[in-house]
Amino acid sequence: MNFNRPKSQILKDINKMHTVDIVKLYNEESAENKLILIEIMPYRILKNIFLELEDDDILSFFNQLDDVRKRVLLNELDKFELKRIYVELDDVDKEHLNAFLVNDRILEIETLLKLDETKAVSIMHSDFIKININLNVAAAMRQLIDEVDEQDVIDNLFVVDDNEVLIGKISLKKLIIARKNEQIKDLVIKNYVSLHKDDKLSLAITKISNYDLKLIPIIDDNNVLLGVVSADDILDEIAFDYEENVQKFVAVGDFKEESSPIKRSMQRIPWLLASIVLNLVIALFLSIFSNTLELVTALVLFQPLILGMAGNIGTQSIAVTILKLDKEENSDNKKHIFKEIAIGLINGLIIASLGFVLSFFVLSLDIFLVDSVFLLSLTVGLSLFFSMVLANLFGVLIPIVLVKLKIDPAAASGPVISTINDLVALFIYFGFATLIILPMINVV
Incomplete structure (x- = not known):
């Protein structure tokens, strides 16, 4: 937009624009042109833009108004609109806005801010007739x-x-x-x-x-x-819950596009460090089975399969359980637990049978020099079954336990839980290999 024109001409163009487009124009303009826009906008447009701004821009916009316009603007907003703004501000910023409101409005907003966010009344507003x-x-x-x-x-x-x-x-x-x-x-x-x-x-x-x-x-x-x-x-x-849950599932913290690489790195590094520690624990734990690995090196071929299937069914179970808890908070969890256990048993049996057949076929090829094809295939099948059943069970129980402890269940799908699933799956896999294959090799 050309700002080298009479302000009346600029205002005429502004009045033809949609609020979203005005906000976009405001965000893209220089500080000097932003002041021109704020100066010429009528209260109706100021109010709509104020409500559409990103949280980080609200105070910057507000502080550029004179005291009269600040007071009129805030009092043009109803208590529900003010609540949506206040919920994103810290105490200092709230006090700054409170200076332009009467005590009754402040008390109304404080009451709204105390509402339970899981209830519909927390997003209630008065945009109706x-x-x-x-x-x-x-x-x-x-x-x-x-x-x-x-x-x-x-x-x-x-x-x-x-x-x-x-x-x-x-x-x-x-x-x-x-x-x-x-x-x-x-x-x-x-x-x-x-x-x-x-x-x-x-x-x-x-x-x-x-x-x-x-x-x-x-x-x-x-x-x-x-x-x-x-x-x-x-x-x-x-949309907000989806974005928030995705951030929790992958443990990336409070994602903002404008955040610097260093800030984003600091948000993610704690979870990655936790995963490193847990993976080192897994490595130390698996040293118990070092003898088995030395004698049956073919076990490494199917390790990704065991880990992948346990992780997949665990993630499915966690996602379904979190959705169920969100929609039916007061319902009986026993029915859901038994249903998911049945699903885990059925899926585990099907995948284990298929895994046994496919691993037997692969190991029978001439490129693999494996003496105990049947026993190794049996180990793969049994490991798939038990690791999938247990991962599915963890996926059900962990979110329910976290809810009981008043902890956000979305955290259950982070890297730490994935690593725990890996630990259990590997223990089952190498444990079966030690019990089934190793005795036959020692006999030979």
């Missing part, structure tokens, strides 16, 4: 026009009584085609889907998905409308 049941269509339309904001979802309007008790909803289409003298109470649909303030976020995801909703209201014990959760909120939450 509510209509009093005692109005007629004409009055309701006037209210809608006066109150609607570009952030609001207005496909459905919520109908409340004088005490803010939720009565039902009415679609915008139905309101538009109704006659102006018709009463809202005659048009309201009282059969609606809602959430209680204590319902879990997972239930909100399920209901929005099952009923194909754009908005779902949240009510208290007296059916008073507190706020709404939108499909966009749910999508953002799913």
